[in-house]
Amino acid sequence: MALLDVSGVGKTFGALRALDGVNLQVQQGSFHGLIGPNGSGKSTLLKAIAGAHFASSGSITFAGRNITTAPPHERARHGMSLKFQITAVLPELSVYDNVLLALQAGQAVWSLARSATRRAAHPDVMRSLERFRLAGRADDLAGELSHGEQQWLEIAMALARAPKLLLLDEPTAGMSPQERRATGELLAPIRQSCALLIVEHDLDFIKDICDTLTVLDQGQVVASGPTQQVQDDERVREAYLG
Amino acid sequence: MSGVVMAGVAGPGRPRRLLPVVEIVVLVAMVAAPFVLSGRPELVTLATNILILSILAISFELCWGYSGIMTFGQALFFGVPAYVIALVGRDLEFSHIWGTLPLAMAVGLLLSSLFAAFLLLGRKTPTPIFIALGTLTGSYAAERLVSGWQYVGAGNGLSSIKLLQAGEYEFVEGTAFFFLAFGCLAAVYIGCRFLTRSQFGLVLAGIRQNEERLAFFGYRVQLYKAIVFSLAGMIAGLAGALYSYHQGFIGPGNMGPGLSTMAVIYCLFGGAGTLIGPVIGTTAIEALSYVLADIDLVKRFWPVILGLVLLLVVAFQPSGLLGLVVSARERIGSYRWRPRGGNPTGG
Ligand SMILES: Nc1ncnc2c1ncn2[C@@H]1O[C@H](COP(=O)(O)OP(=O)(O)O)[C@@H](O)[C@H]1O
Ligand SMILES: [Mg+2]
Numbered sequence: 001m002a003l004l005d006v007s008g009v010g011k012t013f014g015a016l017r018a019l020d021g022v023n024l025q026v027q028q029g030s031f032h033g034l035i036g037p038n039g040s041g042k043s044t045l046l047k048a049i050a051g052a053h054f055a056s057s058g059s060i061t062f063a064g065r066n067i068t069t070a071p072p073h074e075r076a077r078h079g080m081s082l083k084f085q086i087t088a089v090l091p092e093l094s095v096y097d098n099v100l101l102a103l104q105a106g107q108a109v110w111s112l113a114r115s116a117t118r119r120a121a122h123p124d125v126m127r128s129l130e131r132f133r134l135a136g137r138a139d140d141l142a143g144e145l146s147h148g149e150q151q152w153l154e155i156a157m158a159l160a161r162a163p164k165l166l167l168l169d170e171p172t173a174g175m176s177p178q179e180r181r182a183t184g185e186l187l188a189p190i191r192q193s194c195a196l197l198i199v200e201h202d203l204d205f206i207k208d209i210c211d212t213l214t215v216l217d218q219g220q221v222v223a224s225g226p227t228q229q230v231q232d233d234e235r236v237r238e239a240y241l242g
Numbered sequence: 243m244s245g246v247v248m249a250g251v252a253g254p255g256r257p258r259r260l261l262p263v264v265e266i267v268v269l270v271a272m273v274a275a276p277f278v279l280s281g282r283p284e285l286v287t288l289a290t291n292i293l294i295l296s297i298l299a300i301s302f303e304l305c306w307g308y309s310g311i312m313t314f315g316q317a318l319f320f321g322v323p324a325y326v327i328a329l330v331g332r333d334l335e336f337s338h339i340w341g342t343l344p345l346a347m348a349v350g351l352l353l354s355s356l357f358a359a360f361l362l363l364g365r366k367t368p369t370p371i372f373i374a375l376g377t378l379t380g381s382y383a384a385e386r387l388v389s390g391w392q393y394v395g396a397g398n399g400l401s402s403i404k405l406l407q408a409g410e411y412e413f414v415e416g417t418a419f420f421f422l423a424f425g426c427l428a429a430v431y432i433g434c435r436f437l438t439r440s441q442f443g444l445v446l447a448g449i450r451q452n453e454e455r456l457a458f459f460g461y462r463v464q465l466y467k468a469i470v471f472s473l474a475g476m477i478a479g480l481a482g483a484l485y486s487y488h489q490g491f492i493g494p495g496n497m498g499p500g501l502s503t504m505a506v507i508y509c510l511f512g513g514a515g516t517l518i519g520p521v522i523g524t525t526a527i528e529a530l531s532y533v534l535a536d537i538d539l540v541k542r543f544w545p546v547i548l549g550l551v552l553l554l555v556v557a558f559q560p561s562g563l564l565g566l567v568v569s570a571r572e573r574i575g576s577y578r579w580r581p582r583g584g585n586p587t588g589g
Contacts, residue, residue: 051458071457076460093444093451101456109442109469113442115440141571
């Protein structure tokens with residue numbers, strides 16, 4: 001069974017049909033790319049999966065649970081994690097505290113009030129910062145990081161609790177080519193533990209890391225399958241790849 | 243790991259830590275106050291009042307400064323427990339410190355939990371306006387209700403409240419009561435300081451900055467807010483009990499929007515986002531009010547003056563008096579574990 005199963009999902013904003021009968025499956029350990037022109041509904045779909053808003057129709061199943069209308073914190077507890085299109089690190093907290101905050105999210109309130117895991121979490125926070133090349137900036141405010149570094153911090157935070165599925169909306173937007181390459185390198189090793197659903201404009205980046213592609217256009221899936229096959233699809237070339 | 247080596251060292255660009263200095267200055271001033279003022283009993287009474295109202299201000303600060311809950315009804319959780327212990331004194335002739343202070347806290351906690359459940363834990367995420375109006379309405383309704391209820395003294399309130407007792411000892415106004423209030427304030431302060439600097443406090447800091455983002459990490463944001471709101475109600479209850487024992491009087495105004503607004507003013511004037519700010523704000527406002535009360539014009543327009551002061555603070559110095567000396571960075575503080583000393587820095 002697929003880790004994530006989006007079935008017949010629609011989303012309307014007033015008269016606008018942003019999503020229309022979308023079917024999409026993400027398999028365990030798969031890197032799944034979601035592409036399509038601007039305004040085709042990619043972010044809207046990611047938000048429906050994450051719970052930022054609810055689908056108007058259809059259903060979403062994650063790790064065997066129907067989560068169509070579950071609140072975001074429940075989805076997170078079942079192993080879903082995300083980075084939205086707009087960067088949302090907590091700018092007035094240190095880089096270290098941002099990661100700690102993400103890492104300790106599963107703890108009971110009482111254990112947090114006693115700071116029961118502060119010490120035990122320390123090596124994990126530092127390891128995560130080192131992995132994302134931020135260890136030297138642990139005590140700086142997150143708001144002082146460069147745009148690229150903030151994106152990495154967000155990915156570090158999203159991965160802090162070893163999620164089963166990571167949703168990324170345009171993680172390399174605004175990055176230099178070097179930063180993009182670094183981002184690809186940073187994401188590659190998570191494949192063993194975590195599936196990825198990623199929206200990205202940079203097609204070379206997507207082709208490099210994704211094994212599966214889904215193409216959206218005007219809220220509908222126009223093609224879906226192994227990356228190579230979708231790339232060769234006539235309709236996709238017409239609609240999107242040009 | 244250079245980050246660890248650097249930890250705690252006040253290197254270049256690292257903000258100096260002024261908050262502990264301010265805390266120690268305030269502490270010393272408090273302990274010295276009754277001795278310095280010993281010739282002027284009315285000033286000891288004023289100082290005691292300030293300590294008690296500081297506890298109320300801290301309870302508001304937990305809600306607003308730490309959790310972003312704008313409550314305009316904090317006096318409700320101050321006044322209702324105060325009435326309860328006044329009635330317990332009158333009708334049951336009981337006023338033992340180990341019974342009534344915890345009772346007042348329990349009443350405050352219960353009442354604020356009910357409000358928290360209603361205002362914060364509904365199906366939909368509440369808007370700040372909903373919470374502000376909900377708490378304001380509660381406070382206003384309670385004041386009106388009590389004003390018309392003969393059993394609790396109606397508009398006259400309850401006076402000649404039975405003195406607070408510890409064994410055979412009775413607390414009257416003066417140095418002993420001052421130190422009782424001081425002890426309560428210190429306990430509340432230390433407890434709140436511990437909580438706000440814990441990992442729980444980190445969650446609150448995150449909630450203040452981006453509530454929605456925290457939900458996606460897996461936090462039940464509204465539950466955290468409800469817990470803080472309930473604790474704040476418990477603390478306000480303690481302040482209310484001390485207040486009524488100290489004044490020997492409690493009236494409908496002590497649970498209404500008037501006192502609720504004073505809590506807002508104390509906190510914003512002193513500096514939201516720290517625990518010492520509200521204490522400083524309460525002291526400044528109450529001391530000013532005492533000094534200026536002799537001037538007739540000032541006395542008549544005091545509420546207007548307070549309103550203007552609040553407006554000026556919000557417009558030009560949103561971080562309050564304390565913001566003049568303590569940086570935002572230090573107010574928010576750091577929550578990382580430190581290898582040596584083990585204490586987190588900042589506040
Ligand atoms: N909250 C909203 N309210 C109204 N319309 C929206 C909202 N969010 C997205 N849309 C519309 O839905 C369509 C899909 O948007 P989006 O999912 O952001 O596209 P993209 O594929 O570029 O991420 C667009 O026409 C957008 O204007
Ligand atoms: Mg988008």
